[in-house]
Amino acid sequence: MSTDFKGVTTVEECEALDRDVMVKGYRAGYANTPDYTQRDKAYWHGYMNGQVDGGFMPASPEQQELARAYVARWSTLAAI
Numbered sequence: 001m002s003t004d005f006k007g008v009t010t011v012e013e014c015e016a017l018d019r020d021v022m023v024k025g026y027r028a029g030y031a032n033t034p035d036y037t038q039r040d041k042a043y044w045h046g047y048m049n050g051q052v053d054g055g056f057m058p059a060s061p062e063q064q065e066l067a068r069a070y071v072a073r074w075s076t077l078a079a080i
Contacts, residue, residue: 005041007061007063007065008045009062009065009069010066011066011069011073014070017041017042017045018040018042019042021038021040021042022042022043022045022046023046024046025038025042025043025044025046025047026049027046028047028050029046029047029048029049029051029052029053030050030051030053030054031054032051032056048060048063049063
């Protein structure tokens with residue numbers, strides 16, 4: 001699947017996305033039913049994560065980078 005969006009790689013960028021739209025995309029990705037009318041980065045971020053969790057594709061380098069960023073953030077907060 002090709003979109004015009006680059007993968008989300010930072011916690012700040014991810015948290016700025018519309019969560020409701022992201023969940024809609026995640027559900028579509030998990031079910032492998034894309035809505036090609038969607039042009040929102042939040043939708044496609046959710047969709048790609050749903051594809052990974054649904055077993056349809058491996059995690060991209062961007063998804064892996066974002067996961068590491070969240071782990072680093074929560075590890076730092078847990079140490080406080």
